[in-house]
Amino acid sequence: MKQFSYVRVTSSDAAIAAVSKDKSATFLAGGTNLVDLMKSGVTGPERLVDINRLPLTKIEATKTGLHIGALAKNTTVAEHPLVIKHFPLLSLALKAGASPQLRNMATVGGNMMQRTRCHYFYDTAMPCNKRNPGSGCGAIGGFNRMHAIFGASDKCIAVHPSDMCVALTALDAVVTVRGPKGERTIPFGDFHRLPGDTPEVDNTLQRGELITAVDIPFNEVAGHAHYLKVRDRASYAFALVSVGAALSLKDNNISDVRLAMGGVAHKPWRLKEAEAFLKGKKATVDNFQEAARIVMGPAKSQGSNEFKLTLAPNTIVEALKLAAANGNI
Amino acid sequence: MGTDKKSEPLNRVDGRAKVTGKAKYFAEFEVPGLTYAVMVTSTITRGTIATIDTKNAERAPGVLAVYTHLNMPAIPGWADQPNSNAKLPSGGEKYRMLGSNKILFNGQPIALVVANTLERAQYAASLVTASYNKTEHQTDLLKNTQKAAMPGRFGDYTRGEQKEAYKTAPVTIAADYTIPVEVHNPMELAGILAIWEGEDQLKVYAKTQGVKATQRTLAGAFKIPEKNVQVHSEFVGGGFGMGLRTWPQEVAVAAAARQLKKPVKLVMTRQQMFSLVGHRPYTVQHISMGADKDGQLQGIYHEATAETASYDDFTEGTVAMTRFMYACPNVTTKYRIVPLDRGVPIWMRGPGEATGAFALESAIDEMAYKVNMDPLDFRVKNFAETDPEKNKPFSSNNLKEAYQLGSEKIGWNKRDRTPGSMKDGEWLVGYGMSTGVFGAHRGESTCRAQLNADGTLILQSATSDIGPGTSTAMVQIAHEVTGLSINKIRFELGDASLPPSGSQGGSATVSSVGSAVFDTCTALKALLAEAGLAFEEGTVKPVTGKTATMQQVLATQNKTFFEVTKSSKGGAEQDKYSMYSFSIHFAEVRVHPHTGVVRVKRVVTVADSGRIVSPKTAASQMIGGVTGGIGMALTEEAVIDHRFGRFVNNNLGDYHVPVSADVPHIETIFIDKPDPYSNPMGSKGMGEIALIGFSAAVANAVYHATGKRIRELPITPDKILSA
Amino acid sequence: MDDQLRNEEQNGTSRRSFLKQTSLMTALALAPETVLKAAESGLDEKIAAAIETMPLNVVINGVKQSVRIEPRVTLLDLLRERLQLTGTKKGCDHGQCGACTVHIDGERVNACLTLALTTEGREVTTIEGLAHGDELHPMQEAFLEHDGFQCGYCTPGQIMSAICCIREGHAGTPDEVREYMSGNICRCGAYSNIVDAIMDVKQGGKKI
Helix, strand or coil, rough: CCCCEEECCCCCCHHHHHCCCCCCCCEECCCCCHHHHHHHCCCCCCCCCCCCCCCCCCCCEEEEEEEEEECCEEEHHHHHHHHHHHCCCHHHHHHCCCCHHHHHHHHHHHHHHHCCHHHHHHHCCCCCCCCCCCCCCCCCCCCCCCCCCCCCCCCCCCCCCCCCCHHHHHHCCCEEEEEECCEEEEEEHHCCCCCCCCCCEEEECCCCEEEEEEEEECCHHHHCCCCEECCCCCCCCCCEEEEEEEEEEECEEEEEEEEEEECCCCEECCCCHHHHHCCCCEEEEHHHHHHHHHHHHCCCCCCCCCHHHHHHHHCCCHHHHHHHHHCCC | CCCCCCCCCCCCHHHHHHHHHCCCCCCCCCCCCCCEEEEECCCCEEEEEEEEECCCHHHHEEEEEECCCCCCCHHHHHHCCCCCCCCEEECCCCCCCCCCCCEECCCEEEEEEEEECHHHHHHHCCCCCCEEEEEECCCCHHHCCHHCCCCCCCCEECCHHHHHHHHCCCCCEEEEEEECCCCCCCCCCCCEEEEEEECCEEEEECCCCCCHHHHHHHHCCCCCHHHHHHEECCCCCCCCCCCCCCCCHHHHHHHHHHHHHHEEEEEECHHHHHHHHCCCEEEEEEEEEEEECCCEEEEEEEEEEEEECCCCCCCCCCCCCHHCCCCCCEEEEEEEEECCCCCCCCCCCCCHHHHHEEEEEHHHHHHHCCCCCCCCHHHHHEEECCCCCEEECCCCCCHHHHHHHHHHCHHHCCCCCCCCEEEEEEEEEEEEEEEEEEEEECCCCCEEEEECCCEEEECCEEECCCCCCHHHHHHHHHHHHHCCCCHHEEEEEECCCCECCCCCCCCCCCHHHHHHHHHHHHHHHHHHHHEEEEECEEEEEECCCCCCCHHHHHHCCCCEEEEEEEEEECCCCCCECCCCCEEEEEEEEECCCCHHHHEEEEEEEEEECCCCCCCCHHHHHHHHHHHHHHHHHHHHHCCCCCCCCCCCCCCCCCCCCCCCCCCCEEEEECCCCCCCCCCCCCEECCCCHHHHHHHHHHHHHHHHHHHCCCCCCCHHHHHHCCC | CCHHHHHHHHHHHHHHHHHHCCCCHHHHHCCCHHHHHHCCCCHHHCCCCCCCCHEEEEEEEEEEEEEECCCEEHEECCCCCCCCCCCCCCCCCCCCCCCCCEECEEEEHHHHHHEEHCCCHHHHHHHHHHECCCCCCCCCCCHHHHCCCCCCCCCHHHHHHHHHHHHCCCCCCCHHHHHHCCCCCCCCCCCHHHHHHHHHHHHHHHCC
């Protein structure tokens, strides 16, 4: 790791000022990804602005939903009674991610800022447009078993690694950010972006903007939720494909449904067409299969991830089946 | 010992040090003036270094030296050796770290940076840049099979009239099997700490499975007497085979330390451990098999082709098991190696036998189904009463009893044998079994015993403990020979200055070192008897009719302790009998038909490894081997992107070693009957058989669950879905 | 300035450029010229040590530690290389194995991804802080009894993690333990015994 300077801030304003003024500065929250990337030589900020002591850890109910401070730890969120009661999908997704130790360190905001785990991105000896724009994409034509089947470009086929974000996008969360120009909100689905021609840009944050909170509106789908993560080992591995499914069921009729997928795109992949299809229909395997079929239309294999074209729809169906069957958890 | 008497389960004698964090591994010794080495590695696979720029690194704070091929101090023992391996099938190259500008594999060290702190060394290493003249590289075995060569070891073997037997038999099968690169990945990072205590006096703290071997290698490299090289390695954080060599980077670090006149420590990165400390070689195998309609094997043809480096022949016993495991009149085995532009492999737990057993035991299962027999009955029917390869009796072979015990425990006969017939909710249920086998080796070993006036017994031998619990087993043997209380016996190892022993490998430590301990303790008893003393009630007492205590006897002899040193090795019995350890594995799996996920739900593993010297640590060996087997079967694969010749998952996040959630409760059963010929204890090795064959048990269980025969490891969800 | 140096300045790789850029320098109210002069006269090493390090006060195993370290030093390397608390292990250095698991304010974390400075004012517990003299912590005792290890290298991390597994309320069933211990890799494969050890401590009900 190269040398950098370190400053511990106690106010959001100071943090924002420190990072917006200095192009080579960056926020340090849980550090589980940033420190890893710095060790790997993928990123090398000159200045770390430690925001861990900022008072952004609150989790509280509001009139319309749940407010989660951006620095709330993943574990805290996953275990929080209000989260478990109102947004079990979020709790399940969080618990499916990383390890207990990492979840104790990682924050909500940091989890959103995670960069891809694509090996070509991590290995500085390999070409990667995300790390080094213009150097090419090593994963295209290479080992891309873990890679995207949706929304990829000819510049980048990496996937977003987060489980939490799959749940948050399904749950219509809203991100609050503060920057030099003040505060604004971003619908969760618009926070991350597809690679297009600029895969080096992961999200729609502006320089100096700090994620301060995530708000999740109350919904009717807390009764039947399941997060199904298919991976190469039983735990502590990134998803081949994951599906977050939450249903509101009355007499086996689907009155509301949320569906999102992880491990398939450069951003958490919301399945709105499947949701629209399922709404008002019976919770049957046939309907689940049809919903899965609908969303698989634009899916494209990159070679070694061909199996995801089968695994993804299968996982959607299984997640829906389990969510429907599980009842309240 | 050597009787049917069972040993007591004993807690590890060094367990306290391990659970308190006091056990010191090589990188943890506090040495004044310690400096830190970090390696820079090549980003190309084949070619030469055109330019290398170390200026920025040299100017970085705290940097003491940056070594490259341009300024690496000469290693005299290396310079002496012929500059070519031309006689080897792998070819004519020689790999010498920082010895020339030649690049033979990706990840090869091109510079060694030494600085006064770890962070400074790491940073300075990031400042070294190189340009290369790239040439075409070959890392893909499948595209280079034309280079396949028969190595010096493991020549072709034929028994009977193999050629036609499997083709003309009434029932035949033929298939190919693939094992990916697997990497040992002990939890402790590899490296060395080297200190020169004089111009020709070297002391190292090493991560090695053989302190004597490391001593020899370093003495040879620096052309100094072996006794001038101290090697300390009391605690080793796992090895699984990677510590069976003293790797070039370890020698290079010692050379740097010598020139700098400072202690230098290298702790490699996990990434570097994929390229520089060996791996289980990528191996493709073909098995053809013929049987009659009643399930009597008529012929087996087994061919294995494995990678090696362009600069070294690596060979292992991949096809060894096929030669003798079953009573089959016609058997042919062939073994070939293909030199590639990769770092050289090294034996990995179970070594080649684990690779071979996956293929053979999968094929046996397939043939059993084809002749409509239970795979267990099929194995019993083709059981070899004597070793058909060597035409010798087995020293002991309790496989039939093992089949029986294991199958009862798992409920083998209660299953419905039809593939795809059993379900647990959505999940398909499958049962599979396999056999494992490994030579019960015994090497020469020496032990020194020192019986102190206070009644404590110190035993010493230059062996290692990479985890199985060597000291615990040795203390147990000494206790059983002498009757001395466990807490009065201490076993010392991991120091090359102790009486010589072989490396810890090939499941031979208890047999080799244990025999030396046994013989030494027996000799000590005789020595005491001469002095009118005997071990009694856990301590040393005068024999009947004598009154002088040990303290008094020692005083009259003007000694402070009794001392015996004995060497021990096998005799004629080693040639008379065919000696093997056997294991039987039973696995019950769940396979999800839609996601392709496979989970091992239950395991019963039976070891026929002679008398069990240390039941508690032996059971841990078995569950450890099974865990490794689960990894081999389901999760482990190091992938090379052949366009670059570079690993693309060389870290513990992407190379999936099993985690706790992958591993169910594992039932271990020991036959625990002494082998009459193996050694004085009647024990046989355990470390390898714990893993050998297990992957086939899982693959066979997957077949039983799904009707899908997966012949390429690991069995990941994609393979189930696309089969 | 020659081309070489100018290049380095642009790439930010030279000592001089670093010293110029570092904002700590201004914090220490040193004029950049003074520092650069010092660098040229070979004093940069000492000055670097002064300005590139920061104070850290942290309580480790009940003992207050006051050290000066570079911001890039991780808690793991601080423990192992500077404080000789080598019980905490380095197995991957990237948060992928759990060998470095320690407690910070009672919670298990990976020390390899924790920059040491972020622990200012916190309480860190390592494996060395568990036993009371000769009396082992119940979890250490249970690992010993159940042979929950072989080589012992992952063991400190396993034990630190296991204690939290129970404290967090995640040791209800063996399967739950398996899931909540999956952040600690054991290559020797002692998992089965580790699960037994944890269940034993849980059922023993001793305060941990």
